[in-house]
Amino acid sequence: xxPQKSLQAFLATARAALTALPSKRTTPLxxxxxxxxxxxxxxxxxxxxxxxxxxxxxxxxxxxxxHLPRDDLLLRPEFAAVLKYAAVTTDDVLTLTELPGGDxxxxxxxxxxxxxxxxxxxxxxxxxxxxRIVGCIDHHDDEGKVxxxxxxxxxxxxxxxxxxxxEQCSEAWEALAKREEDDGNNSxxxxxxxxxxxxxxxxxxxxxxxxxxxxxxxxxxxxRAVEIAEARLRAGxxxxxxxxxxxxxxxxxAALKEDVSxxxxxxxxxxDYKEWEEGSLKLGTSSAPRAFAxxxxxxxxxxxxxxxxxKWCEEKDIDVMVLLTTAKDDGEFRRELLIWARGGKGVVDAxxxxxxxxxxxxxxxxxxxxxxxxxxxxxxxxxxxxTQERVEYSRKQIAPMLREAIKxxxx
Numbered sequence: 260x261x262p263q264k265s266l267q268a269f270l271a272t273a274r275a276a277l278t279a280l281p282s283k284r285t286t287p288l289x290x291x292x293x294x295x296x297x298x299x300x301x302x303x304x305x306x307x308x309x310x311x312x313x314x315x316x317x318x319x320x321x322x323x324x325x326h327l328p329r330d331d332l333l334l335r336p337e338f339a340a341v342l343k344y345a346a347v348t349t350d351d352v353l354t355l356t357e358l359p360g361g362d363x364x365x366x367x368x369x370x371x372x373x374x375x376x377x378x379x380x381x382x383x384x385x386x387x388x389x390x391r392i393v394g395c396i397d398h399h400d401d402e403g404k405v406x407x408x409x410x411x412x413x414x415x416x417x418x419x420x421x422x423x424x425x426e427q428c429s430e431a432w433e434a435l436a437k438r439e440e441d442d443g444n445n446s447x448x449x450x451x452x453x454x455x456x457x458x459x460x461x462x463x464x465x466x467x468x469x470x471x472x473x474x475x476x477x478x479x480x481x482x483r484a485v486e487i488a489e490a491r492l493r494a495g496x497x498x499x500x501x502x503x504x505x506x507x508x509x510x511x512x513a514a515l516k517e518d519v520s521x522x523x524x525x526x527x528x529x530x531d532y533k534e535w536e537e538g539s540l541k542l543g544t545s546s547a548p549r550a551f552a553x554x555x556x557x558x559x560x561x562x563x564x565x566x567x568x569x570k571w572c573e574e575k576d577i578d579v580m581v582l583l584t585t586a587k588d589d590g591e592f593r594r595e596l597l598i599w600a601r602g603g604k605g606v607v608d609a610x611x612x613x614x615x616x617x618x619x620x621x622x623x624x625x626x627x628x629x630x631x632x633x634x635x636x637x638x639x640x641x642x643x644x645x646t647q648e649r650v651e652y653s654r655k656q657i658a659p660m661l662r663e664a665i666k667x668x669x670x
Contacts, residue, residue, distance in 0.1 A: 294377035344458035422484035454495025475651035623648025
């Protein structure tokens with residue numbers, strides 16, 4: 260049985276396998292990858308699942324690939340903070356930057372891909388490797404692209420994808436913990452590997468469910484996963500030193516995730532960005548952890564903020580832009596929504612129909628800021644900004660609704 264490695268040693272092994280010269284590679288290479296937004300859920304789920312699968316029968320190395328360029332890790336201080344609890348740093352993880360290209364590039368047939376936190380591979384990875392998917396664990400709407408015989412093929416609704424990952428890996432995780440216990444961990448300074456993995460598991464679940472307090476997002480899957488992970492932590496602290504405070508851990512990670520005050524608008528828009536192509540149209544979606552009032556103040560005026568958003572749309576060549584904000588106001592969770600149809604008349608009509616005929620009532624939309632961010636211009640398109648009363652609707656639900664609305668529309 261292969262020895263159980265620390266997370267840092269495992270990542271070093273994965274790096275060596277990924278960056279080896281073609282003549283030295285053992286193929287096929289197995290990857291675990293999250294979605295393009297590369298949020299905490301995707302990143303932590305990728306690392307956790309790759310580690311567990313690599314250390315469980317049949318002990319095939321799974322390379323955890325963070326779905327973003329290395330430079331973009333700087334936009335995710337919350338991820339760096341969580342990694343410290345697992346005794347690794349962002350220097351240890353693997354990103355798109357490390358993916359071999361050119362003469363050393365990976366042939367699609369020499370790869371196998373296991374998706375977490377999405378069930379359709381998008382972007383440049385999807386264009387090259389989209390037909391090499393062998394498994395999926397996800398909590399979004401099933402788009403029917405993952406093969407029916409994929410193993411695993413778990414697509415269920417819950418607050419955090421990590422919750423499904425923990426459930427799927429619970430027996431293997433327990434076995435690894437037993438092995439570690441039998442091998443002995445005499446260090447009083449370093450937590451057992453099982454406990455380090457527990458922090459990776461807990462962070463996205465607590466963030467995505469507001470510390471299990473968001474009734475619209477928290478499910479039995481999430482509660483069960485937290486129970487499993489915290490049991491592993493308690494076992495680890497019995498053999499080492501220190502303690503675990505859920506409230507303090509959640510507060511630390513949440514504060515880092517929500518702080519965008521130091522970021523440029525381009526960084527805010529790209530930190531949590533996803534896009535889809537529907538025919539000739541591109542739908543771009545960004546999620547920001549601060550309200551529009553904050554963003555407008557940061558820009559200096561509504562007009563200045565709109566110009567910043569326009570620059571982002573032009574850079575990404577977006578036909579329909581969606582910006583979703585979240586914030587807490589006097590302890591109450593709130594959402595806001597901006598949609599900008601920038602294409603031709605057909606695109607504008609489709610988006611207006613979505614907003615006025617169904618979306619407005621379903622999402623509980625109300626005019627934001629007396630319409631100061633709204634626009635109706637023949638050249639620049641149609642834009643509306645709303646407060647969103649139905650906070651249970653996030654990008655997971657709104658993006659598919661909009662994709663359906665613009666399907667078949669010509670630009």
